[in-house]
Amino acid sequence: MAGASGVLGGLAARELRARGAVVALAGRSTDRLAGLTTELGGAPARGFDAYDLDGCASLAAWAGQELGGLDGVLVTVGVAGFGRAEEVPDAVAEHLFAVNVLCPAAVLRGAVARVADGGFLAAVTGAVVDRPMLNMADYAAAKAALSCWLGVLGREGRVRRLRVFDFRLPHLETGFADRSVVGLPPALPRGGDPADAVHTMVDQLQGAAPAARHGEGP
Ligand SMILES: NC(=O)c1ccc[n+]([C@@H]2O[C@H](COP(=O)([O-])OP(=O)(O)OC[C@H]3O[C@@H](n4cnc5c(N)ncnc54)[C@H](OP(=O)(O)O)[C@@H]3O)[C@@H](O)[C@H]2O)c1
Structure with a gap:
């Protein structure tokens, strides 16, 4: 669970x-992670930052070792940025892509070979993809x-029945x-x-509800 220090990540972990x-x-704020670890009876925890892509990619190996295997990985890392397209500084656009794309992709890339066949790889994008x-161009x-x-990951993972959300x-x-x-x-x-959104999301991860899944089309 990468992003467990955030609101949705914490709810999903619980x-x-x-x-x-x-x-x-796994999360950035080590204080919030420590609190959640205690609440969840000593769950293993590790800090990471989106800018350390090697660290992001190594999370699944660490989690697999701690847990003795991995059924799935959920990434809820993200940050918003607002402003007219011409007003957003390039450094901010780079930050938005680092946190919202490169980091989640690195976490999941590192997880592909470690998640059990039939397991899940999941990330939160948002309704902004469709609308x-x-x-908020960037x-x-x-x-x-x-x-x-x-979407591509889902198609590539079909051969191993990986469920990509x-x-x-x-x-x-x-x-x-x-x-x-x-x-x-x-x-x-x-x-x-x-809490309702997370409940539905976890239902889908468990295969108990119609899912927003990739990998079922051509
Ligand atoms: N809330 C909404 O309305 C909504 C709607 C659609 C999609 N989403 C998506 O849902 C996800 C979770 O959002 P949320 O509502 O739970 O907000 P949140 O509480 O702010 O969670 C964001 C998470 O991203 C982490 N993060 C931010 N910058 C990071 C960095 N540089 N390195 C590592 N981690 C970093 C935060 O870590 P720290 O807290 O430790 O800093 C936190 O765990 C995001 O991807 C967001 O885009 C949210």
């Missing part, structure tokens, strides 16, 4: 644990790039937009309940 899964936690909004483009990458979640009340790296979020209607 939900998976509550359903009997044994979970390894990019004004003032954030939406980064999520669309990750979605495209997951691209969770295109709608706006949720996690405070995510208020933690943007640049700019202010547009006026948004009240978001959905994060």
Whole structure:
């Protein structure tokens, strides 16, 4: 579980644990990870940063060793950025792509060979993939790039029955937009309940609900 220090990642870790899964936690904020580890009865935890792609790619090997195998990997890392396309500095655009595309792809790339056949590889993209909004060109483009990458991963993984998930979640009340790296979020209607969204996501990981899966088409 990469991104366990965040709101959705923390909820997903708790939900998976509550359903009997044994979970390894990875995240940036070591304080929040430590709290979650305690709450989940001593789950193994490891810090990482999106800019250390080797570190991202090594997470699955670490988790597999800690847990004695891996049934799946879920990545909930991400950061928002807002502003008209011409106003977003290049360094910020680079940051948005590093955190929203390169990091999740590195985590999952490192997991492909380590997840059991029939296991899952999953990441959260967002509804912006289908409906990019004004003032978030780089954030939406980064999520669309990750979605495209997951689509190819799903097709490549069919031979091993790997289940690849691209969770295109709608706006949720996690405070995510208020933690943007640049700019202010547009006026948004009240978001959905994060716990409900995570519950549905975990249902899909467990194969208990119709899924937003890649790998079933040509
Ligand atoms: N909330 C929504 O409305 C919504 C809607 C659609 C999609 N999403 C996606 O859902 C995912 C989780 O969002 P959330 O709502 O749970 O927000 P969040 O609490 O801010 O979670 C973001 C996660 O990304 C991590 N992160 C950010 N920058 C990082 C970096 N440089 N290196 C390593 N980790 C980094 C954060 O780590 P720290 O907390 O430790 O800094 C945190 O674990 C994101 O990918 C977001 O794009 C959210």
